[in-house]
Amino acid sequence: MIRRRANSAGANGAGAEDSERPARDAVPAYQRALGLLVRREHSATELKRKLRGKGVEADELDTALETLQRQGFQDDRRYALALLRSRASAGQGPVRIRAELRMNGVPADDVDAAFEAAEADGLDWPKLAARVAARFLPMLSAARGPEIQKQRHKALTFLLRRGFPNEIARQALVAHGNTNTADDESLL
Secondary structure: OOOOOOOOOOOOOOHHHHHHOOOHHHOOHHHHHHHHHHHOOOOHHHHHHHHHHOOOOHHHHHHHHHHHHHHOOOOHHHHHHHHHHHHHHOOOOHHHHHHHHHHOOOOHHHHHHHHHHHHHOOOOHHHHHHHHHHHHHHHHHHOOOHHHHHHHHHHHHHHHHOOOOHHHHHHHHHHOOOOOHHHHHHHO
């Protein structure tokens, strides 16, 4: 096993090998950030968090991020729209998606713009919720007696955990004929 010292050469000159290799930290913040963006979209906050974890200095990071944004390689609005479409296609609702975007540091106006663009392109939250609720149709159809209430509750809580607002989740179950307004109050 060869031991290497960071800034000192040993008596036998072992430190000379170290000086010939480029230091890992020598990779500029711009190149590191660009490498991350090539793989997938990232929010500015995500990039900062990842690059700080790799030891990139704050001033170098800010400069790199400004350059990437100016060149159009990093855009929080585009990131928000990409994440929204990806999560919606996986059956997640707007509440959960908004929370994830907030967690990733996307500004509220970019989040709102992404939702408006997606909905203008035809994203329909009630239809999506109905599609997700359809997986419960066989269980709800087969349930009898007190089991019906249990299955309805299970379907409703699943939709709520997926990020659909209460009203949309209830509408999705009504759309499949799996609940009625008399039973709705007991699902709270």
